[in-house]
Amino acid sequence: MKYLTWLGLAIASLLGTAQACELDRNVRLAGMSWMSNLMMVEIEKAILEDGYDCEVVVEFGDTVPMIAAVVRGDVDLYNELWIDSAPQNWISANEAGEVVSLGDIYSGGVESWWIPRYVAEQNPGLTSVYDLPDYKDLFEDREEPGMGRIYNCPEGWVCGAINNNLLQAFGLEDDYIMFSPGSGAALDAAIASSYAREQPFVTYYWSPTAVLGKYDMVELEMPAYDPEGHQCNMDPECESPVASAFPKASIQKTIPTALQQNAPEMAAFFAEINIPTDEVNTLLAWADEQDAEPDQVAEYFLANYESLWTQWVSAEVADKVKAARQ
Structure with a gap:
């Protein structure tokens, strides 16, 4: 049996084909x-299909049912678990060893109040919410x-x-309104509209997003x-209300623990995936400007961020993914 296994691998190597996908079923990604x-x-799907010879399906749904699907083992990867806001069913499953976090997928999520850089440059004394x-x-x-807006x-x-509570906590309620x-x-x-006309404005916003990739904004100190x-x-x-900054969010990947046992190489690939938040913003801005579909963004990423994604996989897998695009 060992000889036949070795022979099969040798023949596959001579034929230029890689070992089959670790799973004998579809890999299921939460969309x-x-x-x-x-x-x-779409980036993960392309690498799994071309680099690992897997069949991939995307299961679409909202946050709560998709997290529940990971807990049940019906989905193999959920990409954006805001760990500080994880629902109790995931926390309980994690404590029971049924699901596991594979670390951050981005370098971190950011929420804050922002002004355009042109406003900051024209008003160097405006650096903090207390300057407003x-x-x-x-x-x-x-x-x-x-009143300011x-x-x-x-x-x-x-x-x-x-934000309504922060307006009070920062002592701004007599000077500003929160416009929703x-x-x-x-x-x-x-x-x-305001940015295009270089008008001054203050806004709440979060990242990763296309807006903070497209517009040069400065975060006000809190x-x-x-x-x-x-x-x-x-x-x-x-x-x-308490004068407090927003937490720097940790956005993590999560999988059923069984996947680590059944497909350790795949789980190791998922664990390595990480894109700096600034780069995510840039990609989202490109997608918005080009009116690109997710699969088009994935192809753009694979073509232009090779030095990044090749760190997630072996040289053999990387070569297969690149060869599929030649």
Whole structure:
């Protein structure tokens, strides 16, 4: 039997084909509704298919059911688990050894208040949220003269409650209003319009996103992150809002623990995947400008970021992926 196994591998090598995929079934990747996830899924799919000879399917769904699918073992990889906000079913499964985190997929998620760089350069004294009262005329709200405007995220998002509480915690409620657009698209449109005309504005935003890849923005300084205070700030009914920065989010990959046993090489590949957040922003901005589909972004990444993704895999796998594109 050992001789036949060796002979089969030798023949495969002579024929220029690699060993079969570690799994004798489809590899199942969780697909969300946003570009950063879909882009990563297509990158992983291309490498798995061309480098590991696997058949890959993408299971689409919302965050909660897809995390539940990983917990059940119905999905092999979930790419963007914001670990500080992980649901209890994942935490319980992780403690029971049924699922495992494979570390960060990006260098970190960022939430903050931002101004355009052209505003920062024209107003060098504006570096902190505590400087904003001195600049409220610069950011005047046309609908409420005498008050400055800070763009908030849409009503109903958790960040909206946080920003409303921070307005009070930073002592800005007499100088600024939190303006909530009707949707995420409306917020993006307001930023794009103001930036194109080089108008001054202050806005909440998060990363990785196309917006922070497309526009040169400067983060306003905030006090140090206070975990307990941030928990209160998340509550719209927080009685004593706390002056706290947003946490620097850890966005991780997670798989069923059984996959490490059944496909250790594949699990090792998943563990190595990591893209610096600034590069993710740049890729998302390129996708937005080109109106590219996720698979087109993946091909652009494989062609232009070879020095990055080849670190995730063996030289043999890398050569196969590159050969498939020649």
